[in-house]
Amino acid sequence: MEIDPFIFRLSIFILSIFIGYYVVWSVTPSLHTPLMSVTNAISSVIIVGAIIAGLAGNSDNIFNTSSIFGFLAISLAAINIFGGFLVTQRMLAMYKKKKKDK
């Protein structure tokens, strides 16, 4: 009997939760705010679903209800992707070590 592909996806999911658990515990508390902004950015990889939805309309009817929701979701996710990564970068650039010459 064949295994349902869902089970494989579930395995990936469960194992990723454990990876997330150990990786996030090792994040230094002083970087918890960048952690939140970067998780924001990466969870916007949901844009792949939005792109599929946006491109699903056929050529004579690009804008049907489904693809319009797709297009809107593309914009929302893009705000997050660009905003999230850039603001994280801006924050991380500020974390500096003590200058030794003082």
Next chain:
Amino acid sequence: MISANLSAIFYLISGVLFILALRGLSSPETSRQGNFFGILGMVIAITVTFLSIGNFSSGFVYVLIFLLIGGLIGAFIAYKIPMTAMPELVAGFHSLVGLAAVFVAISAFLNPEAFNLGSPGNIKLGSLIEMSIGGVVGAITFSGSIIAFLKLQGIMSGSPITFKGQHPINALILISIVVVTYLLCLTQSPNLFWILLAISFLIGFLLIIPIGGADMPVVISMLNSYSGWAAAGIGFTLENTALIITGALVGSSGAILSYIMCKGMNRSFFSVILGGFGAVEQSSSSGSKEQKPVKSGNAEDAAFLMKNASSVIIVPGYGMAVAQAQHALREMVDTLKKNDIKVTYAIHPVAGRMPGHMNVLLAEANVPYDEVFELEEINNDFANTDVAFVIGANDVTNPAAKTDPQSPIYGMPVLDVEKCKSVLFVKRSLSPGYAGIDNDLFYKENTLMLFADAKKMTEDITKNL
């Protein structure tokens, strides 16, 4: 057009890059590289999606247009936002992830063929459940984050909004979400799908309004977690590995942060969710204790005390963020250091309105991160320190958390500032903090209250040093 297997491998690669992005945050040195991995993972995921569809028709142009619009808005916000507004920004971003998840779920429901999920009215059962979960959690994330955003922005009062029968109503709505999902799976009726989303929006709203301002660090972390689970739900629908991995990472990340925040307040996650904290006590505690004598001073007194100290610990709190006093504070510390006074910073896990809020503000003011310490690292040092300079913090220093079992914050880990030889408190008034309780520290022998705006007071002290 590339094969489904090949694109699955690329999605796996971008999932791994996202893991490395979080891994990089284990230290500030590796963090920038981590962020680069994250961006790379995102570029790979988006490129592969385009290639796997391979439909470069006119629709493609619109995808790019909408991508560009969103990207420009996002970049603009990222460059303009002041660091003090970070909690609002993060709450706002959570709401967008939530709404995007809802929109993708709607698209998938209306046009399941595009996603290989069956046909309208005849969607595969598993996919229907998955997209319902993604949509429901996304909707809760969206409306919950909007409320959190409004509360943090000050558009909506930070005090908890409670009413009679709140919990039974919420419980009822949560049960009805399960029931409607079940009926939706039986009938595949679009109307039920819309109802499901509508009540999910409603419950997200109702869940967050009773939670007060001081609990915002938990709420933001919790919504962070929700946005991850929503993404994972959609990931299962789309059978996309990158999305499943990311959803799980973000989900557990938010959950861990919520746990850390709850521990920092010694409150159970459940009691935070039920809300109402800080609403009741505020009225009862104020009246009786006003008469106690308080020593208050001015900038000169504070400067004198610090000039004669050999070590100072700075304890920043939300008040510093409100007054935007971080730069003035850094200047004061620079002057102190010129006088060979040892200065360090002590940060309580729940100081501010989100995890790590104070660290970012101090980093913005060019405070080196190796002078900034967490509660456990520094708490023993207070006893050997001359002056504690508490700027805009209150509850996190309250000794009642250690001594008074009646206190609502009893058991919460606090910074032992009272062990310092003297304590300086910069505060606008004697009013209680967000927990709504009086701080005994204000009335101690060795405490000097500095009643003023944090920024102005810090500047005045610098002048007097």
